[in-house]
Amino acid sequence: MYRTHTCGELRGTDDGQAITLAGWVARVRDLGGVIFVTLRDRYGKTQLVFDPENKELVEQGKRLRAEWVLQVNGTVRKRPDDMINTDMPTGEIEVVVSSIEKLATPDTPPLLPEDEFEPSEEHRLRWRFLDLRRARMQRNLRVRHELLQTTRRYFSDQQFMEVETPFLTRSTPEGARDFVVPSRLHHGDWYALPQSPQTYKQILMVAGYDRYFQIVRCFRDEDFRANRQPEFTQIDVEMSFIHEDDIMRVTEGLMKQIFEDVIKVPFPETLPQMSYAEAMQRFGSDKPDLRFGNELVDLTDLFDGHGFGVIDNTVKAGGKVIGIHVPDQIKASRKMVGEWEAYVKERGLGGLMPLRKVDGAWPGPLGKFIPEPQLEQAVKRLGVNTDSDLALVAVAPAPRVHEVMGMLRLELAREFEWIDKDRHELLWVIKFPLLEYNEEEDRHVALHHPFTAPDPETFEQYKDSEPTKILSQAYDLVWNGEEVAGGSIRIHDQAMQMKMFNLLGMSEEEAKNRFSFLMEALQYGAPPHGGIAFGFDRLVMLITGESSIRDVIPFPKTTQAVALFEGAPGVIDEKQLRELGIKA
């Protein structure tokens, strides 16, 4: 037996026990006579003491270095009362060393897990196995593990079956760019890695597995961000014979488990719901952060038609005037306002106007053109206290003006710390549009995905006139301004699915060709069904309070999709290329 205990479990009640520990040297404190060594494994840290009387052992202790791997025999000793370290779970005791075995004596490591400095991200990824020794990463992966277990237990208890779907599949049009894998047996043909198991789970519904879930890797070859990786994990869920509220109830049940078991915070009985249109109007986002107010306020009716050229012209072309309340910043400098203006300009707005009352007057262009009664009404609507507060106003085409002012709202919240980090605000966003117009491709594309069921009423009303006004039976779960899950009721009728493909500009032949397997399945007894998928990494990120999903993924890629530790992507042999028919 290598060890009798871990480095995290010995307590005062173990006083006097002969034990064996194994682990990494965290720190050595050599006081000349007595030597203290902190030994670490993933369960915790334990202090070792080298008795100054034992000269030979002390000589060994002096030579120990950080991150050496040791097996230690010794005796547990309760520390004197004034030596107890209350910051350590094992702080009541120490282990008096009788002998040590060096299991590994590495060179000075390029990254010290106990270091007080945060190494650069690049360095951490290059030396990931050392980075993963750090307490923060060990905690993050532990939370990830707990969430995996909670999820499996929850769905299994609710009669869901976990079913695995293929990674080597076929490329489908629509959506993100696929990662592809060349076929050796069929030169010129390619597999694609799934962007999600979407079609498979629908086919499982047709096959009668009416409650399915899977914790599954998904692959998308797009540009990456702090919370986007080329491969990521989803909790994928699908159910038959259900309506939207059935899925929502199951989803809320999982969130309740997570809150109670993992975060240890009570979960609300029911979650609020907000339409997409309302979310865009009030927050300029389909994932509003409800932890603070400062909502967008429409001032179009007050400011239009007073001879202010930019406003009048933009409104005539369908634009809106949107204001946001910035408390206690009436004295915001020209420089600060300039930075906020630059922020919105970078995102496509023409400018940003401060609205404030100084010494009874209204400086700036708004004061020049807009009559006082309208200005007074505007500040009242915004909730501005004219003695102390400021508002920022933009006029631009909708919905861009809402989106950008929504981004500004979040930026201001960061700058002025409007967000209470202990608050948790969850809500459902519902009634999404089914389609949006894509200028680049000059056609309509699905906002969610092409299998999302339309809302029957708006579908009939607008399918031939204004398809972007059709609503869908889709829903997103938003937590503190992050989309953590999204799903929809699916189309289960083949004819309806074909209509949908037509709206997306696909011919019947094309649709049958590209989605033959799904179209076929829908023909042979598809039950009404729908589902949802959680962004698992993002969920872990929110639970751990990290700001990047890289910190909750053991071996992530950089923003250039490079694995710095393993060195991927990399070249492959000529021989492999020839076998795959990529090179003659």
Added chain:
RNA sequence: GGGGCAGUAGCUCAGUUUGGUUAGAGUAUCGGCCUGUCACGCCGAGGGUCGCGGGUUCGAGUCCCGUCUGCCCCGCCA
């Protein structure tokens, strides 16, 4: 595809605004002292392709051009 920030000792960072002596600090490493520390302390030493390439200049870590890498944002991501 576009924009921003960063790259200086093994690591974390000053120094770049205004070009000018031998490029500094903390930590790690090595040596010495130290019997109750827990980020132990004290003394000393070694350690540099200032990311890379080119240019301007009497002189470049510092200015200019290009390039690579990492991070952040916009677009993109059904």
